[in-house]
Amino acid sequence: VRVEAVFVGTELLEGRLNTHLVELAKRFAPLGLALARTATVGDDPAEIERAVREALDRSSYVLVFGGLGPTFDDLTREGTARALGRGLEFRPELLAEIRRKFARRRVRMAPMNRRQAYLVQGGRAVRNNHGSAPGQRVDAGRGRSIYLLPGPESEMVPMLERAVLPELSRAAGDSRPAKLEFHCGGLIESEADRRLRPILAGYPKANFTILSSRGLVSFYATAPTARGLAGLRAKVLRVLGRHVFAEGASSLAAAVGRRLLERKEKLSVAESCTGGLVAEQVTKVPGSSNYFTGGLVSYDNRVKLVELGVPRRILDEEGAVSAACAEAMADGARLRFATDWAVSVTGIAGPDGGTKAKPVGTVFIALAGPDKTASRRYWLSGDRNEVRHKAANAALFWLWDSLR
């Protein structure tokens, strides 16, 4: 089984972030499925036609996302039909279903929604319970199939899970590759590479990828069968040791959350240069209200002084970007929010504000726990966004490591 995806939408070529690939991969991996390749094309029937035809030449399944809406620029139906040398056919029962959906929401159906009742010849509709656009499954001959799915994630994902994944999973059968995935903090890519290299030589049939992002390092291994990775997991865990905060797809914040839940302890945060990013990542995890109490974004020094109780002497003599200030912030948050743990971040994310002694990327992180308060200094590279994310990851990794 070879699966390719085609993403349709001029906006995707013009700077709109496409998160579909992430959503797909998240659901493919546990089934042992992988995307062989993807293409992104604009709302142009000729480009859609070409991309679908090329993908069909190489693959048994082609998933096409987007361009199924009612408006003038929704051209996936047309492009796909042309790729197959077929026409479109109007299906009155689909129009009736679309009408019913509008009626249920007490909205008049616009005439343009009629376009959504056309299927590629020989296709069958895939029900959409969260929007007006039906999906389509089209048999393309010679054992190949095309799925057309709507662009909005809230519509696409349920259809993918209900209709597409079961079929792909059946088709993949026993041919599924084995896969391992490790996510680490507190070490750099080349150090991970150095530790892993001697092990990997023993797995000639496997594929390996190491990559680093925002101060974290991930290692992926795949092989055609489970035998191809036999014994690898234990060896990787031995050399990467306590740097591994998660296996499989899990965020660092979720790993922190699991440890806090186990220990029945609570967390609060005090942030300056990360401006809410640490709190945002912690609370992105469902159920985080069970261990996260609150956070303070102290962007202004007066807030550090009044709300977190950072002594004026520290702000005057050592500055807001200092180990002493970070520690006072963490202590202040821990006291104020009455939590077991508090983590604080203060630094210079840039682009302005750097000095010779404290250049852009200088960040102090402090951790206040039941036993003690400590701080660390970091020199982080990258632009404002990169520094902020690296700082948040460093703070969360240190916390996770301290919760063992």
Added chain:
Amino acid sequence: VRVEAVFVGTELLEGRLNTHLVELAKRFAPLGLALARTATVGDDPAEIERAVREALDRSSYVLVFGGLGPTFDDLTREGTARALGRGLEFRPELLAEIRRKFARRRVRMAPMNRRQAYLVQGGRAVRNNHGSAPGQRVDAGRGRSIYLLPGPESEMVPMLERAVLPELSRAAGDSRPAKLEFHCGGLIESEADRRLRPILAGYPKANFTILSSRGLVSFYATAPTARGLAGLRAKVLRVLGRHVFAEGASSLAAAVGRRLLERKEKLSVAESCTGGLVAEQVTKVPGSSNYFTGGLVSYDNRVKLVELGVPRRILDEEGAVSAACAEAMADGARLRFATDWAVSVTGIAGPDGGTKAKPVGTVFIALAGPDKTASRRYWLSGDRNEVRHKAANAALFWLWDSLR
């Protein structure tokens, strides 16, 4: 000039978010350039070869990203050489340069970094000032060129700006298309469509895209020449009116920031279900420390009570997810942080916590300003992440609209 991009990296097919397309588009648009198509392939020389060859068949410029590192899975050099039917050539001067970079950082160069000193035959190196991997520019004959650029954004972007964009811009010359871009809040996609449709009929040579994301709606118009969009901007602004918070690429938080700066006013936030997301978006904007004072993430009710002064009666009788609580939170933040404006968000982001009366997606937003405090109730659809982002956008848009 037709430009395509090929992104190389198995991790991109396995769930790692690719933000390169966004970074490219942001820099292409002001130059009147556009990507015609993109492909994403894994770390497999045969797939890289095929994708590069196909892109070359259609385009005058092919930009290939990633796979230039020193490790075993960095195969873009090999795949590209094969697509051109050429070999790789070792360049001693590049090795010397890589050695110098390591020496400057007082790190020993690993033998594997030698791989980075190979160029595709006939190629020339593109200097990388932020990492070890040099980029490459390869003349592919018949007026076509390939650029190989490293994967990490902090290395890729400066090289793109220094070497690639000037060449593309020169090549595009006078053939650049005209482009308009509007970003709106406070209305839904179909309403924008209804208002725009009568106007668009007058522009037969232009292409239009409307799309909505996380509660905001964007409208893009392009035409082969400036004449193709003559007069359109004024007409669009007339029908979309005060819904347009930005033209061109600008975030809602940046638009809020510009108005606060103009008015010399300060902002604070109090967040429950968004968990720091509003503060994070506000502080993502460089220079936000000039108008953002601080924020409180009051995840626990005790924090709402003690830190924001929400009366116990409100929490007991109306609950934390209520108009009264939202207003008390905004008033509390405004007072506590001594700002002109404060915005608050409280709601149920899910997946748990919904009730019949207040289902998942119920969100109250309050805005406290110099003259009054008001609140609004929202019913937001989508998963936890979607609800949080829609709530943050709704809060920021309301604030922006109130700052006129």
